[in-house]
Amino acid sequence: MIRSFLNAQIRKFGRRFNYDTSYMHEICAVSPGAVYGLLKLPEFYRYRGPALGQPVWTGALLASTLDGDCGPCAQLVIDMALAAGADRETLRLCAEGQADKAGAMGLGFRFAEAAIKADPMADKFRSEIAREFGEKCALSCAFAAASGRIYPVLKRGMGHGQACQRLDFGDTIVTLAA
Template sequence: MIRAVLHAGARAFGRKYAYDTDYMHEVIDTSVGAGLALTLFPMLSQHRGPQVARAVWFGALLASTLDGDCGPCGQLVVDMALEQGVSADHLLAAIEARFSDAGDVGLGFQFAQQAIARSYDANEFADTIRARFGDHALVAASFAAATGRFYPVFKRGLGQGHACQRIDVGGRLGEVA
C-alpha cells in the first residue's frame, strides 16, 4: 500500500514538471523505507524562509543544483522558480553569471557559490542577505546551498545522471556559465 502511494506521488510530480522520475521509482521498488526517506528530504531542502527573500532562496538552490548537475535538475529548479513568480530575466542572468543583472536571484546564487567553494573567509553575500532580509532568510539560503546538490549527486550514484543541457528559462535558453 505505501509503495503504491509513493509511486503515485512520484508519477504526479513527474507529470506536473515534465520530469523523469525513473530514479524515484527505482528507489521505491528497492526499499519502501528509502522511498519514504526520499519523500521526506524536501522537509529539509525546501525550507524557503520568508516570502520577501524567495528569489534569494531560489538563487541559492539553483547555484547548488548546477554545481551538482546542469541537466534536468537545474531545469526543474528554474521551472519551480518561475512557477513561484521569480523573474525569468534574473534567473537567466544568474545562469549566465551576469550577476549585476540578476537581482536577488544573483545574490542567492553568489552566496551559495561562496559557501560551496570551501572558503572560510567571510561570506559578504551572507552579510547582505542578513542585513536586507534577516536571519531566517540566511538560514533558508544556507539550507538551499547545502541541499541543492543532493538530487543530481544521488541520481548519478544510481547511474541515472544526465549530461549538461541548456536551461529553458521561460522560452529563452541559458548557457550555464
C-alpha cells in the same frame, strides 16, 4: 499496495513538471522505506525564511543545483521557481554567470557559490543578506546552498547521471558548458 501508492505519487510529480522520475521509481522498487527518506528531503531545503527573501533563496538553490548538475535537476529547479512566480530574467542571468546583474536573486546565487567553494566572500554575502532580508533569510540561503546538490549526487550514485542540457526559461534557451 504501498508501492502502487508511492509510484502513483511519483508519476503525478513527474507529470506536473515534465520531469523524468525513473530514479524515484527505482528507489521504490528496491525499498519503499527509502522513498520515505527521499520524500523528507524537501523539508530540509524548503526552509525559505521570510517571503521578502524568496528571490534570494531561489538564487541560492539554483546555484547549488547548478554546481551539482546542469541537466534535469537544474531544469526542475527553474521550472519550480517559475511556477512559484520567480522572475524569469533574473533566473536566466544567474544561470548564464551574470549573477552580479540579478539583484536579490543574484545575491543568493553568489552566496551559495561562495559557500560551496569555501570562498571567504561567503561571509560578506551572508552579512549582506542578513542586513537586507534578515537572519532567517540568511539561514534559509545556507539551507538552500547545502541542499541543491543532493538530488544530482543521488541520481549519479544510482547510475542516472545526465549530461548537461539546454535549460529552458520559457522564452529563452540557455546552453551551459559541462
